[in-house]
Amino acid sequence: MESLKQIHIGTFIEKRVKETNISLSRLCNYFNCDGRQIENMYQCEFLDSHIILKWSKILNYDFFRLYTQHLILYSPQQSMGYNSTSLIEKSGLPEFRKNIYTKEIILFIMELLETNIKTKAQVIQEYNIPKTTLYKWFNKYRNLN
Template sequence: MNFKNIHIGSLIEKKAAESGIEISRICNFMKCNEDQVNIMYRSHDLSTNHLLRWSKLLEYDFFRLYTQHLILYAPPGSMNQHNKETEKKSQLPVFRKNIYTKEIIDFMMDLLHKGVKTKAEIIREYRIPKTTLYKWITKETTANPNEYENA
């Protein structure tokens, strides 16, 4: 999966085809006609309301695709961001942990295994907690003992 360039419409179309849901049910749930559904399938992006409805209908969290994009490609925040002086209370909920999917873990392990990044670079650039990275490495080396011995 390419998290850098997300074409949400085509991904929704694939999931809808996999689910085998009839177009009449989709139209009824989405409150639109077949032409509008096809337009959504061709759309590079959708409103959050439409994306939420698709997520419910197809029982798949399409928002997580964008979360993975942020984890991989968003620039890390300033180190001063966590300074007590500059910390401001937000009205929005603060999430304590990032969501690391199998794809993210595999991506990080691949960078490490191929020597593209060191452990320290992964920790610093992607802001992965050191203990989290080492847990992933331990799991991977347990599953594939010879694969990461040089990392």
């Protein structure tokens, strides 16, 4: 989970390609490029969103979830109100009512607690996880890690 602090998308894509055993020729046909260009994408820390979307489709993996998990861990929703003194205007964008806590994030938080790297109070404050949610996780997941 620590690798989500600094996301190198090419590394994640290359790992998934190896897991799925998709041939280089199939990837080249799909992206309409040569093998050298595919290898170059593996070296990229950043890729355009439409390229990431194509990788997500061919590899059956939501690479955007990596960024979502990063936002949940390192920039929780409430801390994203950059200027809390100004009036918050209604956005035309969809509003998300709940954070998406994946099992990986929950286990990461549980590991921090069980290894005494962070206290419950620190986790609540730093990751903006509601106290009741954290206690529910603790009761449900503390023996799974």
